[in-house]
Amino acid sequence: MFWRKKKTEYQTTQVTDENFNELVGDSKIPVLLDFYADWCGPCKMIGPIINELAEEYQGRVLVAKVNTETNPKLSAHFKIKSIPALLVFNKGELVERYSGLIPKPNLEEILNAYLVGHSEEE
Secondary structure (H helix, E strand, O other), rough: OOOOOOOOOOOOOOOOOOHHHHHHHOOOEEEEEEOOOOOOHHHHHHHHHHHHHHHHOOOOOOEEEEEEEOOHHHHHOOOOOOEEEEEEEEEEEEEEEEEEEOHHHHHHHHHHHHHHHHHOOO
């Protein structure tokens, strides 16, 4: 046939004001948080990349999303001024932050750097 059945999209973890400490603060693995909004064009462009990374790094890195519209406390706490904003946490501490569109290979490089450091310490 000329059409292919569309693969069901991976359900990326949603971090909220309520579950942040449990999912990110207490995480034993590195965390990449994508701060986004449904109306944001660049967020829609990086969204599928975030979903792919979440699926590919499952169990090794928590790749999750934060909706800035429904989680204003987190947005204010991390002083999110523009979206998409990507924050990297290691051992519960914020270690890096990026704004705007970042190509998938660059994000993989960032995550892999924390995986190398993470596996050496265990």
